[in-house]
Amino acid sequence: MSPDFISLAFADEPVPVLTQPLSELGIYPESTAAAQVVSLNDAAISPQVDSLVEEIPVRVGDNVKVDAVLVRLVCKDFELEQARHNAERQATLARLELAQWHLKQSELLATQRTLPIEKVQERRSELAVLRGDLAAHQARIKTTERQIAACAVKAPFAGVVTSRLVAVGQYVGRGTALMHLLDTSRSEVSAQVASSDITALSEAKTLAFEHEGKKYPLKLRAVVPTIQTQTGTQEVRLDFIGPPSQPGSAGRLVWQSPNMHIASDLLVKRGEYLGVFTLKDDLAHFHPLPGATNGRPASIGLSPDTQIIVSGQYSLNEGSAVKVQSLNKDIGREGSATDLSRPSTSAKKH
Template identity: 35%
Template sequence: MITIQAKIWATLLVLSSMFSVIAAGPEPTDTSKPSFLRVTTQALSELLFTTNYSAPATVVSLNDSNISAEIQARAIKINAFVGEQIKKGKLLVELDCRNFINTKKQAEATFNLSKVGLDLARKQLTRNTRLFQRGALPRESLDLAESEVRSSSADIALKQTSIDSATIAISKCKIYAPFNGQVTEKQVQQGQIVSPGTPLMRLLETDTLEVEAELSPLELTKAKTSRQLRFTTKEQSRDVTLRTVIKQLSSTSNTQRIRLKIDMDDGVIAGLNGRLEWQDTARKIPPEYLVRRGTALGIMLVENGIAKFHAIKNAKEGQPATVSLLSNTQVIIVNRYSAEDGQAVAID
């Protein structure tokens, strides 16, 4: 009887010990080891991109002029034809100048006659002055002699003006090329009577051509800072350089005209249409890699196994942001929203 009771107590003691171990649970683990966040990174240079811009552009000539008559006369000689390349100073059209030559001769004759009258008036004034000083001539006679001198002098000035006008008209009987270029239109026929303003020929300057484009204020800002501007057509693409900006904003299109220099060769002709192309110099990261920490927007980086938040100044939600970091900087692309500044990470 005693033996059975002893066995029962021993069994109870064993079960009690087992329940105590189960109730106590497993032994505590070591929590001193760091908890790493697993992330995937990519070099910044592989994420950055540059923005491409373009705008319609046209090759234009510095001069595309209608050469017109300035006097009324008959065209007696035409010395240039459509398509001809001519040099500055070449005679284009000669007008009949005989009427103007005769007018000048008449003006010169009357001028010489007036000079004779002036000489006579001066001599008479000299005599009248002496007589007046002696008291042998009334004051009225002296005044009359002085008036004759002034009248003759004014008449001579008028006759000189007639000579000058005739000389100018004669100089316009021959029309010369004002610049090097090509005749694109001949609008006068030999024997035709022309009047002031009548178009004679259209002359296109081909020695110096430029590219013209219209840009918005933003495009203009980007174009000014771009390292390279190019004028591109289906057949060619060549560098151009900004020469000037027209300081006038179009009220209808909100654009400004610009002129660009272009190297001259046979492939560049006036009226050639193409596009002006350039790139933004700023390197930008797509908006999907931006994260917000507090009030700042930026990107999550990995430096020496630690996540680091890099705030980007002026970054905006949903827009690419300009980043100025080394190209090999590692940017977190997977788990970037979970990573916290200063957190240990493991790169997959």
């Protein structure tokens, strides 16, 4: 027998392989991203008036309710201003009553043709001016009432006092931070996720915030539609489904892909694509997986009963004849039955 015939006969021999159904190989990998719990209300409390600090009835760590007094300011000047405006209003009322009487008398005399009509018009103008003065006094009184109410700086929401920034006797102006108030009842998770993972995150059926070994179930609330130029990430915001973690907690956002994946060590490269070899009619068929990358599980959309070649695939090409071996038989080539162990991945099978 000629050497060429022997070589050709050897090349036509089926390649021994091992196969497993995709249902046994499919995994649903978990992905993670750094995350932090943030409060929806974390405010620096400031006064609306300029005055001296008279009293600070709360301390750091105190839990306060809505409208609880946080700081009292000296209010004497505003009270005196209000008293002056009240006195001016009373004087204007007295002049207004007199002007009304004068107008009536002028109109009576005008009907008797003993007073020129111009005098009647003057009385009407005087009455209109006094009514305007009265309205201005009432507006000033309302302003001082608001200033007096603002002397008691109140909590805009229920929360905990995290810092005190002023002391009794200190003069403060509008916009000066008096203390910080943190809302512990309304919080959410903020995370920076790679833009390429946003679709998988949006489709994930399970989302959780992991902190100190404990997982808190989440639901996706929003994806900020801007990509950070330096990191290529997008911010996502998620709501807690159950009891939340404390604001400021740093941990990981964990989500599990809803799509079946296959482990990276089963992938082979043919041409420009990574993919897997499937078995059909004793022939190997290359199934490319667009988007697959080295070292990462790849999404696969084949039927769960598809037979995937898990050993001997590195020497195959499209249409190669194969012979399926039993799992307990050493094939004697790369990817043999003794080499079936694969690196563990942080993925779960459904």
